[in-house]
Amino acid sequence: xERPAWAPRSIDITVPSVSRMYDFYLGGSHxxxxxxxxxxxxxxxxxxxxxxxxANRAFMRRAVRFAVAEGITQFLDIGSGIPTFGNVHEVAQxxxxxARVMYVDHDPVAVAHSQAVLDGNDRADILAADLRKPQxxxxxxxxxxxxxxxxxxxxxxxxxxxxxxDADDPYAAVTELREALAPGSMLVLTHASYDGIPLxxxxxxxxxxxxxxxxxxxxxxxxxxxxxFFEGYDMVEPGLVPMPQWRPDTAPEDEDPYAFSGFAGVGxxx
Numbered sequence: 122x123e124r125p126a127w128a129p130r131s132i133d134i135t136v137p138s139v140s141r142m143y144d145f146y147l148g149g150s151h152x153x154x155x156x157x158x159x160x161x162x163x164x165x166x167x168x169x170x171x172x173x174x175x176a177n178r179a180f181m182r183r184a185v186r187f188a189v190a191e192g193i194t195q196f197l198d199i200g201s202g203i204p205t206f207g208n209v210h211e212v213a214q215x216x217x218x219x220a221r222v223m224y225v226d227h228d229p230v231a232v233a234h235s236q237a238v239l240d241g242n243d244r245a246d247i248l249a250a251d252l253r254k255p256q257x258x259x260x261x262x263x264x265x266x267x268x269x270x271x272x273x274x275x276x277x278x279x280x281x282x283x284x285x286x287d288a289d290d291p292y293a294a295v296t297e298l299r300e301a302l303a304p305g306s307m308l309v310l311t312h313a314s315y316d317g318i319p320l321x322x323x324x325x326x327x328x329x330x331x332x333x334x335x336x337x338x339x340x341x342x343x344x345x346x347x348x349x350f351f352e353g354y355d356m357v358e359p360g361l362v363p364m365p366q367w368r369p370d371t372a373p374e375d376e377d378p379y380a381f382s383g384f385a386g387v388g389x390x391x
Contacts, residue, residue: 127151127230127233127234127237128153128230128233129229129230129233131229132229132230134153134155135155136155136335137155137156137158137159137160137335137337138156138228138230138337139228139284139332139335139337140202140203140226140228140230140231141153141156141203141228141230142156142159142160142163143174143202143203143280144156144202144203144205145157145160146160146170146171146173146174147171147174147175147178147205148171148205149203149205151203151230151234159331159335162331163328163331163332164328165327166320166324166325166326166327166328166331167318167320167324167325167327167328167379168379169319169377169378169379169380169382170328170379172377172379172380173313173379173380173382173383174280175380176364176365176376176377176379176380176381176382177279177280177311177364177385178205178207179364179365179370180279180311180364180365180367180385181209181212181277181279181309181311182207182212183367183368183369183370184275184277184309184367184385184387185209185212185213185216185275185277185309186212186216187357187368187387188213188275188307188309188387189213189216189217189220190216191307191389192273193273193274193275193305193306193307194213194217194219194220194221195220195221195223195267195268195269195272195273195274195275196209196210196213196220196221196222196223196274196275196277197223197225197258197264197268197274197275197276197277198222198223198224198225198277198279199225199226199252199258199276199277199278199281199298200225200226200252200278200279200280200281200284201224201225201226201231201235201247201277202226202228202231202280203228203230203231203234203235204224204231204234204235204238204239208238209222209224209277210222210224210239210242210244210245214242214244214245219244220244221244221245221267221268222244222245222246222267223245223246223247223248223263223264223267223268224239224245224246224247224248225247225248225249225250225252225258225264226247226249226250227249227250227251229249231247232247232249235247244267245267246263246266246267247263248261248263248264252278252281252282252285252291252294253285253289253291253294255294255297255298255301256297258298259298259301270301270302270303271303272303273302273303273304273305273306273307274302274303274306274307275306275307275308275309276298276299276302276306276307276308276309277309277310278295278308278309278310278311278350279309279310279311280311280312280313282295282310282312282340282342282350283312283313283339283340283341283342283383284337284338284339284340285340286338286340287340291350292349292350292352295308295350296352296353299353299354299390302390304390304391305389305390305391306389306390307354307357307387307388307389307390308350308351308354308387308388308389309387310347310350310351310385310386310387310388311364311383311384311385312342312347312350312383312384313339313340313341313342313382313383314341314342314343314344314347314382314383314384315341316343316344316382316383316384317363317381317382317383317384318379318382318383319378319379319381319382325341329341344361344384347361347384347386348361348386351386351388353390354388354389354390355388355389355390355391356386356387356388357386357387357388357389360386361384361385361386362384362385362386363380363381363382363383363384363385364380364381364383364384364385365380365381366381367385367386367387
């Protein structure tokens with residue numbers, strides 16, 4: 122298999138990666154045949170997967186603009202993935218040129234590509250770290266250089282928590298991050314769920330099994346389980362809702378049915 126110039130030497134290009142599959146769903150070019158095969162396999166069960174990813178990105182952009190409008194100019198995006206058009210720093214810095222964005226991901230391709238994209242942007246950076254180890258993120262020189270934790274921060278956990286198994290206690294990680302943030306900070310979150318998927322659950326389970334097989338289990342949580350991540354936050358209207366229903370720019374009824382899979386919400390600390 123040919124290793125493209127952008128692929129770090131250290132990575133095994135025979136094993137699918139969640140962030141490269143996501144890149145493929147969004148029409149990106151930073152993915153390998155092994156990622157495309159796994160993604161196509163998942164799409165055999167859930168053909169609307171690209172629509173779900175697009176709805177995630179659209180929600181993220183609306184939430185970033187909302188945060189800037191509310192006076193937040195610092196963004197910590199954990200599980201940021203491979204940067205595609207309209208990423209957090211582009212949206213935030215278009216709304217406020219002084220906005221600072223810290224991306225965090227543990228996928229080497231996501232990190233390498235982010236470094237290339239952010240080269241020359243002194244208000245945005247990428248850190249190779251894992252959501253399951255919040256202290257490594259919070260204490261890193263990269264984060265401390267860009268983000269003033271004494272001022273409000275928008276913490277983005279978009280399409281990431283459903284890859285953290287209960288055994289790794291995602292609730293504890295989210296709590297630890299919240300406790301490190303200044304009052305008035307925001308949590309911007311999306312999470313996969315069987316709720317809203319326009320398919321019988323056993324069909325959707327076929328796609329979930331694909332992720333299980335590539336050793337990146339996709340944990341489908343209920344609305345109540347997802348709401349627990351917002352403990353300590355006041356929900357911003359309209360609360361925890363399907364992605365197209367969160368402060369939409371266009372009529373939600375025009376959206377693809379798959380866009381309503383899972384939940385999105387924004388919370389703010391007092």
